[in-house]
Amino acid sequence: MPAVKYFNSERVIIMLGNFSYCNPTKLYFGDDSLEFLKDELGKYGKNVLLVYGGGSIKKNGIYDEVTEILRSAGKSVEEISGVMPNPTINKLNEGVAVARKHGADLILAVGGGSVCDYSKALSVSVNYNGDPWQKYYIDFEEPDCEIIPVGCILTMVGTGSEMNAGAVITNPEQKLKIGHVFADERIMPRFSILNPKYTLTLPHYQMAAGIYDIFNHICEQYFSGEDDNTSDYIAEALMKSVIHSSRIANKNPQDYEARSNIMWTATWALNTLISRGKTTDWMVHMLGQSAGALTDATHGMTLAAVSLPYYRHILPYGLAKFSRFAQNVWGVCPNGKTEKEIALDGLAEMESWMKELGLVMSLSELGATEEMLPDIVNGTLILDGGYKVLTTEEVAEILKESL
Amino acid sequence: MPAVKYFNSERVIIMLGNFSYCNPTKLYFGDDSLEFLKDELGKYGKNVLLVYGGGSIKKNGIYDEVTEILRSAGKSVEEISGVMPNPTINKLNEGVAVARKHGADLILAVGGGSVCDYSKALSVSVNYNGDPWQKYYIDFEEPDCEIIPVGCILTMVGTGSEMNAGAVITNPEQKLKIGHVFADERIMPRFSILNPKYTLTLPHYQMAAGIYDIFNHICEQYFSGEDDNTSDYIAEALMKSVIHSSRIANKNPQDYEARSNIMWTATWALNTLISRGKTTDWMVHMLGQSAGALTDATHGMTLAAVSLPYYRHILPYGLAKFSRFAQNVWGVCPNGKTEKEIALDGLAEMESWMKELGLVMSLSELGATEEMLPDIVNGTLILDGGYKVLTTEEVAEILKESL
Numbered sequence: 001m002p003a004v005k006y007f008n009s010e011r012v013i014i015m016l017g018n019f020s021y022c023n024p025t026k027l028y029f030g031d032d033s034l035e036f037l038k039d040e041l042g043k044y045g046k047n048v049l050l051v052y053g054g055g056s057i058k059k060n061g062i063y064d065e066v067t068e069i070l071r072s073a074g075k076s077v078e079e080i081s082g083v084m085p086n087p088t089i090n091k092l093n094e095g096v097a098v099a100r101k102h103g104a105d106l107i108l109a110v111g112g113g114s115v116c117d118y119s120k121a122l123s124v125s126v127n128y129n130g131d132p133w134q135k136y137y138i139d140f141e142e143p144d145c146e147i148i149p150v151g152c153i154l155t156m157v158g159t160g161s162e163m164n165a166g167a168v169i170t171n172p173e174q175k176l177k178i179g180h181v182f183a184d185e186r187i188m189p190r191f192s193i194l195n196p197k198y199t200l201t202l203p204h205y206q207m208a209a210g211i212y213d214i215f216n217h218i219c220e221q222y223f224s225g226e227d228d229n230t231s232d233y234i235a236e237a238l239m240k241s242v243i244h245s246s247r248i249a250n251k252n253p254q255d256y257e258a259r260s261n262i263m264w265t266a267t268w269a270l271n272t273l274i275s276r277g278k279t280t281d282w283m284v285h286m287l288g289q290s291a292g293a294l295t296d297a298t299h300g301m302t303l304a305a306v307s308l309p310y311y312r313h314i315l316p317y318g319l320a321k322f323s324r325f326a327q328n329v330w331g332v333c334p335n336g337k338t339e340k341e342i343a344l345d346g347l348a349e350m351e352s353w354m355k356e357l358g359l360v361m362s363l364s365e366l367g368a369t370e371e372m373l374p375d376i377v378n379g380t381l382i383l384d385g386g387y388k389v390l391t392t393e394e395v396a397e398i399l400k401e402s403l
Numbered sequence: 404m405p406a407v408k409y410f411n412s413e414r415v416i417i418m419l420g421n422f423s424y425c426n427p428t429k430l431y432f433g434d435d436s437l438e439f440l441k442d443e444l445g446k447y448g449k450n451v452l453l454v455y456g457g458g459s460i461k462k463n464g465i466y467d468e469v470t471e472i473l474r475s476a477g478k479s480v481e482e483i484s485g486v487m488p489n490p491t492i493n494k495l496n497e498g499v500a501v502a503r504k505h506g507a508d509l510i511l512a513v514g515g516g517s518v519c520d521y522s523k524a525l526s527v528s529v530n531y532n533g534d535p536w537q538k539y540y541i542d543f544e545e546p547d548c549e550i551i552p553v554g555c556i557l558t559m560v561g562t563g564s565e566m567n568a569g570a571v572i573t574n575p576e577q578k579l580k581i582g583h584v585f586a587d588e589r590i591m592p593r594f595s596i597l598n599p600k601y602t603l604t605l606p607h608y609q610m611a612a613g614i615y616d617i618f619n620h621i622c623e624q625y626f627s628g629e630d631d632n633t634s635d636y637i638a639e640a641l642m643k644s645v646i647h648s649s650r651i652a653n654k655n656p657q658d659y660e661a662r663s664n665i666m667w668t669a670t671w672a673l674n675t676l677i678s679r680g681k682t683t684d685w686m687v688h689m690l691g692q693s694a695g696a697l698t699d700a701t702h703g704m705t706l707a708a709v710s711l712p713y714y715r716h717i718l719p720y721g722l723a724k725f726s727r728f729a730q731n732v733w734g735v736c737p738n739g740k741t742e743k744e745i746a747l748d749g750l751a752e753m754e755s756w757m758k759e760l761g762l763v764m765s766l767s768e769l770g771a772t773e774e775m776l777p778d779i780v781n782g783t784l785i786l787d788g789g790y791k792v793l794t795t796e797e798v799a800e801i802l803k804e805s806l
Contacts, residue, residue, distance in 0.1 A: 018435050022428070022430065030421025228660075228664075229663075230667045233641065234641070234671075237640035238636065238637070241632075245633075257631075260632075261631075264633045277432070
């Protein structure tokens, strides 16, 4: 964590050496964690907006449990259901209208990262009188209106959304899927309830996609910077933990211990901790999200499809880190190998693990076609925090290799 | 992170599987971090109680910088100085009287862990009308009075006190040094300012003691439990980071990057994160603190003096973890060795590193004598979270080996 190190741009210098950290979300973790909802509800007003997705919570009983607790607590509840995997700006506007009419004192998200993201976007939009898409996703401004508190009950893992201030929203008309990580910690959920049992019933495809999302969140923050800092050691620890537990869960999805470790790792993979004191990359997300906006594919799978072509492309620019990754995360033995060979062996190990989990290894498996490529390229934001600032030609090349 | 695992006592079962986590302290990190004090001061009332130690902050200019910011912010400032390395109950009572008379709205700690600990003990004692020693350190109760907010400006590293709710207080008459980690997150500092530059002038002895304190905080949370969970991976990462940076700082104490990594690792070594989902040990602290109460020696050095005798004693009861420690933290090659040989090699590597840093390797170097042993044994609280619940005879044996 150097005080001053020159890197790309002045903005980045400030991020590298000096930073602030605050993460006030209260987490309740474990198979009894829903018991604490009642205490949390007591801290907020009467009007609760319950937000959820496609209705799986009605099948598995979580909806009934939660609404019973809300009823006992004397809350007046309004609902927004049908929040989609890539929540749209139209859905956000619909939620704003419902929340205003209800006078929501608390937004209670029950679902995975998309439902949490949507709820946070809602929390800064209900009291804003302009167009939230323009303000938060085009101009990337912070809210200056009152923020409605958000609480989360997680039913899927992967995104860390339960403990950060990020919210990804899609604008299908503009073919854009954009994530805004707000600086204001008041946008982080006030509380999040994490019950690993809820994740046991998830289909294997969704479980695997969530695991890869976790892993990639860590990679995005790890593959950047030349300095040797504590954050990179913690990132390696989280990667080793999720690889270990994913192999157990892949064979036995009912292994509570493995699923609980995956759930906890997911939270710490993207709650701002491991990016402290360093630049971050996020190009896999930019590529994957652009593909996701056109195909509506599962987020984690879009990341899996573009990762190896991207990492093999940037490997020469961050060779020392890819070599460290190979040795510290994958246990690659360096003896008798060049640094490039070590680095490539690490990516080969990663590829084996990805195939073992049954991840999607190409965009065409997700419905993307050659014809879509120009739009996916156009929708890819190019960031400058990683080892190589891509040209548009390189973006096109990587996406073509990912097909 | 198992849902339910039997271990010693029912209290422990609850800690293992299910837990809550909340750490709202806002951290400002870097060589410009004091700039943010002004913003934080704006959130509290006019009366500030400035708490510091032996006056080194007057020599190095930090006192002048801080008081100038307080003056510009229009604060009315009262001071408590001379907070000792092992803050006493008498000093606490003195602070209570000063804080009450001043009507303190904010307690501002400027110093290391002792000053932060003292300030937090003060924060729960000012508005309590009974004896804080009895309530918080004998009965281990939580506060039911109003808590005065605490802010910290760190000048030394090691204790994590800047981001936790713990406070160690010594009662010299009773020959007891007791730490209470409060459950109430409102006792955590509201903000902490971490400027690695402030730590550059610390004498080598204090730097080394602080580094060992960090390392041991991690060990205390790592050497416990039989399950394989994310917390242990993070603990290993923090250990590797502090070993790496300590070797750089030991050769060149002016290396800002190494000192900043050490400072950041210290915070995460003891801010509740790496103990989530598992039991913890803390017997090295119990042994070291008891010796410290009699010798008034530097905390980190008392831990260093008792560590290896303790770990070699409990090694057979936690063999798998000591073997993992040897391989994952110290890079011990397991080939052709028994698990016990691997484990012992890890402790041998640890011993070499401790000697390299110039740590105190025996209690007699700290002024302890054979005659003091019965009192040190009597003052050692025996905890039940580690691999072996010690008998009093074992405590005596380990302390004798540590002499």
